[in-house]
Amino acid sequence: MLKHISWLFMSMLLLSSCTTILNSKTTKVKIYAPEHSKIIYKKDTLVLDEAFVKIHPIRSKDSLSFEVLQDSITAQFNFKRKTSGLLFLNIPYTYGLGILVDLTNEKRFTYPHNIRFVEDSSLNQLYTTKEKIAPFKRNTIFIYTSPLRAIDVFSRPTVTLGTEYFPRDNFSVSAEYGMQYIYPNSTSSNSLRVKDQGHSLRFExxxxxxxxLSSNPNINDYIGLEARFLRTQFTDNIDYIITNEDLSFYRNEPIIVQKQANIFNLKYGLNLPIGKALYFDVYGGFGLRFKQIKNPNRMYNPDIHNLMDDYSENFFNEHILEETGNQNHFNVSLGFKFGVKL
Structure with missing residues (x-):
């Protein structure tokens, strides 16, 4: 019985060790160097006719070693192995038990995935750098849109267009305008009290x-400060009961909803190039959202009237009443932009 339990325990460990299962025997390393450089790795000579060459070293506790040849320069480089990030997935998923297996397997090791060399002609030597291949220069201009805004069913779908300008190297300012294009309110046209409309502004x-944080020399990462201002107005309706002594009666009232939200975020993002002109800007961040709702000229009074149902929210799960809509809370921002470099 004890033998079976031991085998079962070992099987559970083997099946739950992250690096042993998920990591392959080899890993991929991209080497960037001046054009026509040669990389000598395990007696193979690789010529950089493009931006980089790829090698697939076996994961090991030993350092990664290779030579770089550039004109008259020959240099030997060694890079120490690192611990794969997958090893730490054992902590939340297996409560750390999988680490016991992974520590016996060299699949837990990895090497830098991107290594870039540049030449110092004055010293006639090569050295590694974290600098980007194509950092953004002064007077660069981007034109972009935010595709997720157009299909945002949790808010009000908006078509956006923005521009990003670099007054200095690696520093940009941007402005974006968005216009709402879907108005799904069920209120009949003869009871509309205001025209449905909405727009947004984003400055960054x-x-x-x-x-x-990104080791890929083709990817420019950034820290951003963002301010967004959302404004919408539309007509909705609510049903409530009016009680006057022993008399109660029902009323359906179209109400005006004027909503504004001011959002301020700290963001981290990656500019991912697609060819020479197009790009994706993928970002995430957090901040604060300040919301306010007004119902001008409304007859409904929550102190003396009783809602027949939960009409505090509408189709988009938006709060539509002043009493429930004025909120300040933590905000999380995730998304991407698609643009073109002019």
Whole structure:
């Protein structure tokens, strides 16, 4: 019985060790160097006719070693192995038990995935750098849109267009305008009290390549400060009961909803190039959202009237009444932009 339990325990460990299961025997390393450089790795000579060459070293506790040849320069480089991030997935998923297995397997090791070399002609030598291949220069201009805004069913779908300008190297300012294009309110046209409309403004400043969290030399990362201002107005309706002594009667009232939200976020993002001109800007961040709702000229009074149902929210799960809509809370921002470099 004890033998079976031991086998079962070992099987559970083997099946739950993250690096042993998920990591392959080899890993991929991209080497960037001046054009026509040669990389000598395990007696193979690789010529950089493009931006980089790829090698697939076996994961090991030993350092990764290779030579780089550039004109008259020959240099030997060694890079120490690192611990794969997958090893730490054992902590939330297996409560750390999988680490016991992974520590016996060299699949737990990895190497830098991107290594870039540049030449110092004055010293006639090569050295590694974290600098980007194509950092953004002064007077660069981007035109972009935010595709997720157009299909945002949790808010009000909006078509957006923005521009990003670099007054200095690796520093940009941007402005974006959005216009709502879907108005799904069920209120009949003869009871509309205001025209449905909505728009948004986004202003942002970005500092590129401060943190270098992305080792890929083709990807420019940034820290950004964002301010967004959303304004919408529309007509909705509510049903409530009016009680006057022993008399109660029902009323359906179209109400005006004027909503504004001011959002301020700190963001981290990656500018991912697609060819020479197009790009994706993928970002995430957090901040604060300040919301306010007004119902001008409304007859409904929550102190003396009783709602027949929960009409505090509408189709988009938006609060539509002043009493429930005025909120300040934590905000999380996730999304991407698609643009073109002019």
């Amino acid at each position: 400043i970005k500092y590129y390549n401060l943190l270098h």
